[in-house]
Amino acid sequence: MNEPPATRYPDPATAASELAQRIAAALATAIAARGRASLVVSGGKSPIELFEKLSTLPLDWSRVSISLADERWVSVDDAASNEHLVRDHLLKGAAASATFAGLKTAAVAPEQGAAEAWSRVATLARPFDVVILGMGDDGHTASLFPGSPQLMRALDAGAPPGCIGMVSPTAPQARLSLNLSALLDSRQLFLFLSGTAKWKVYAAASGPGPVEEMPVRAVLRQRRTPLEVIWSP
Secondary structure, eight states: OOOOOEEESSSSHHHOOOOOOOOHHHHHHHHHHHOOOEEEOOOSTTTTHHHHHHHOOOOOOGGGEEEEEEESSSSTTTTTTHHHHHHHTTGOOOOOSSSEEEOOOOSHHHHHHHHHHHHHTTTSSSSSSSSEEOOOSSOOOOOOOTTTTTTHHHHTTTOOOOOOEEEEESSOOEEEEEEEHTTTSSSSSEEHHHHHHHHHHHHHHTTTOOOTTTHHHHHHEHHHHHHHHEEEE
16 A cells, blocks of 8 residues: 655654644644634644744734634643643743633533533634644544444534533543634644654554544545644654
């Protein structure tokens, strides 16, 4: 089988630096064309260096709105919170003036907080200018996990854009995720990966098999939104 397409960089630092420059350029173009720009990011360890580099770049950040592709249903002060990660590593320096729309609400469970969370995300300019996704070793992206009870509903590309409660079966924790329809409501998608293990998962996801087995396939197989895979060993 031919290797799946990806833009390859020699190491994670170079990949983060180059992608940060490209994201900043896309946001600047959006501001020039429409007066404001929107960015949706993912959590985890992989984008930390990307966030650090992006936060230093010159841009009219006061015209940029940022939100999350997904969130763990924990306090925003919790180290596991994606909002906590973004505030620590992106919303600082030059980027401190950006507007941030978090997903965590006061609701007891993500299902009860989904409508309020989406009302916050819906304040961002759409289509989103840039959406950055990651991928887990099980082939999930955002919090669209294989085996989660709401997965097929979340993957319905014909559903209205919104947020949906999800569960991570391997690390049982309530999550809130943008659904596939919301993630694809963007001008540019980046799937940001590093390491040989992630490449093997990506290669498997690029092959045949059901979407529910590896939900990232729903993003890889769609033709609605331009997608670029960024990878470094």
